[in-house]
Amino acid sequence: MSQSLTIALAQHNFLVGDISGNSQRIAESAQQAQQQGAQLVVFSELALTGYPPEDLLLRPSLQLRVEEALQQVAAASHNIAIAVGFPWREQGKLYNCAGVWYQGECLGRYAKQCLPNYQVFDEQRYFATGDQPCVIDLLGHRIGLTVCEDVWHQGPVEQSVAAGAELILNLNASPFHLGKHGERLTLLQQHARSQNVALLYVNQVGGQDELVFDGGSFAVAADGERVLQMPSFSESMALVNYHSGQLQAVSAQSAEPDSELASLYQALVLGVRDYVNKNRFKGVLLGLSGGIDSALTLAIAVDALGAERVQAVMMPFTYTSGMSKEDAAEQADTMGVRYQSISIEPMYREFMAALAGEFAGLPVDTTEENLQSRCRGVLLMAMSNKSGYMVLTTGNKSEMAVGYATLYGDMAGGYGALKDVYKTKVFALAEYRNSLSPVIPQRVIDRPPSAELAPDQKDEDSLPPYPVLDAILERYIERDMSAEAIISAGFTRDDVLRVLRLVDVNEYKRRQAPIGVRVTQRGFGRDRRYPVTNGWKAGI
């Protein structure tokens, strides 16, 4: 009869493209796991390259680098088995593989069978499809390998069990979106019960461009019970013990899933932190307007990087209210960030003087509003260029959707914390953040939103109230509902047609928007690929 097996789940934050750095990390982590008593350590999908490596997978030298890295993995496997994900080329085809090394030898290599090619995923651009299960023998235990999407279908798990697996490893690179954690758990519990097999779900953690991977690795026994839940949004290692079909956590570690708002906030913080740190920016800079978007962005930035790496600039103009100036200064003071105020009045005046001839006789329109916004963008970018601090943009998903933002103005910057957060969620998040400690002046949350680009302007002068706007947007963007279907759901024809048209005609702005954290099932990044030139008209 076989001995019990102690297995470490290693939930790490890898750097995409840094194959030698990642393999070194894997070797070090394997040694730690071994010191803690593990005989097997499991890493995430494509741990060697980080996920998603995108077109780096097309580079001819990829295989050479992977081979070098796998030698390092093999060398680290003398006293502990290592399960790891990596790309592998064979007979001219590239596969998304999981393999196990032990005592310097490869015990088995599995090629992912279900390659996601939807939403943000392009795996069929890179990978050929595997068609075989892989069950290895390790110290008398039959262990099956699967990769991410494989467990979202029936085939691979069934195959693996049919091939004798009593325990299945599932290596993941599964990005966060709201509610996804529960979906994963339910799915694996169903597999466990229907196939009478234990499963270990190991996910990477960390921000990579627009994606945030939340970790949240877990283990499910063959009866469907979750015996281990690892934390979300941070690196972690935890051990389980497997013996005679029984799976149990080695220590009593268990992380209760956070509330939806808490998860969302942590995702935004991690997204910002990793983008800034992995790209080696000294810190961030943002325009603080006295409005709620920049207030929440400032809170996220400080939580991500610490106050000393965050700088806020108020750039007032004629239409900036006293309230806005007071609230901005107050929040900067509360949060302890460097703060200054620079008026855009002199530059604005010179631009208008230079354009006086061109604009003579023409009515004031959004041109003048955009000009204010662009003066601010130029100031922030100049400060950024000189200091090496990256500009964080403050726009939210509602604005990005309807184009209520100025290209090269408030859209100027390297990264957007709120890019995939609807305005109604911005309010909820501000309240949530203040519930931890009061950092955003209550008046910022309570007053009606305004871009303050014209006298007495309110967002609701040009847009439906945000609860209505966001409800329409969510139906159109995330659920692909048609105009008629949304109208039938109880919205006015005028609102629906106007909002859908704004979404459609503003694709050109989104194409030039900075990337930002994705937290929904359809963000405005790799997720949504709409033509700019587009004759589709809203209707059925």
Added chain:
Amino acid sequence: MSQSLTIALAQHNFLVGDISGNSQRIAESAQQAQQQGAQLVVFSELALTGYPPEDLLLRPSLQLRVEEALQQVAAASHNIAIAVGFPWREQGKLYNCAGVWYQGECLGRYAKQCLPNYQVFDEQRYFATGDQPCVIDLLGHRIGLTVCEDVWHQGPVEQSVAAGAELILNLNASPFHLGKHGERLTLLQQHARSQNVALLYVNQVGGQDELVFDGGSFAVAADGERVLQMPSFSESMALVNYHSGQLQAVSAQSAEPDSELASLYQALVLGVRDYVNKNRFKGVLLGLSGGIDSALTLAIAVDALGAERVQAVMMPFTYTSGMSKEDAAEQADTMGVRYQSISIEPMYREFMAALAGEFAGLPVDTTEENLQSRCRGVLLMAMSNKSGYMVLTTGNKSEMAVGYATLYGDMAGGYGALKDVYKTKVFALAEYRNSLSPVIPQRVIDRPPSAELAPDQKDEDSLPPYPVLDAILERYIERDMSAEAIISAGFTRDDVLRVLRLVDVNEYKRRQAPIGVRVTQRGFGRDRRYPVTNGWKAGI
């Protein structure tokens, strides 16, 4: 024995998403073909939606719209058979189909078997794979259907012949890149000879965002002879006659392929024209600097839209040479476009004054250069907002590659004519354009390139000479060669490592660049999907 069959090849410019407009166009065109004596008219791939429809294919109402449009096609088929491409959903799966309607009935529907999912193509994101040939009987002739990529493989053509096809229709949406026309012809000639079958290649024409479809439809007889060559870069219809295995052109129409430079120039002109017109801009506006990029862009704009829809603005500063001002004014005058000069000195001065405290004690660096560029960007965008003229950007591929451009400065605008044209090709194109009629002052072509953002600045002060730079870039970007491989090809290690590093670290700029015409096999759009956050280091 069957009668002879007269077939029209209809090479059209459809608008993506405008399904009802496109089907109306198809019906009208079918009527014209019938009046010219055709019994069958062949349109391009996904003619109903235009190509590529991207995520419009995910909209639930797509099928309803396609069904309506196909009723219109069926109604138009009473006196002429119509072969057309369209998306079709069946049993929950969407297929990229070609079908033939005649006398109101569908004679057959073929589902594309080879779905490209590389370069700019994402067809596996949308479509399921067909697995059957489709050969229809039309007036006693056995006609096989294939779609685009199908003929780049052996299977579908062989299948179709095995199923009895004597003539194969190939419906395409094949974007232009340099040299592609010859590849297509060779490929179809090989199929014809090896399978003893005649083939009709019908391609769409027109610009769609970054893609330009060049048309260039043709017909190949079973002995491999090209019996018809339709023009590139313009809409066209032509007739062939098929009888007892023989294929011949009805009229002696034959368009000789243009030279490489002529093709390239026409692609750029068509890309700009269609982007501007399909998006209904009144015209375009560009910054004319006296340099070669903006000079060539102006020529392209005028050739695309006519002088009356083009406006040029010189925005001088301290470092702008007298030569630049003279040459810009001269070209604008030669080409008959509205021209004005607006100094950026007053705004620049105010920005620097406002930033004096922030910048105190810090050395002058690229911040000040970027600031000049951004003052120009703000001016152009203000004029654009007020007038409804779109800003054309003037940057070339060499600059986009190494980040020799200012975000929100010279990169501000809606569309880039030269985005995928290396600087060395910019020179060649300027000479080519002047060979048609002299529009670019010779001095603009002859003087050393300079951004004129600092005293006596030359591009070659910070970059290798363009012939060297472009040769390195082409190897890295289009051929995926590693640093070591490029060095071995005869470039200095310093140059190669510096250039590759610049390409890698400037991905963030390209992400926010306007779209522009793609003319190579790897443009900086949908073609090249690199992570911004990227630990890959140049080396092997």
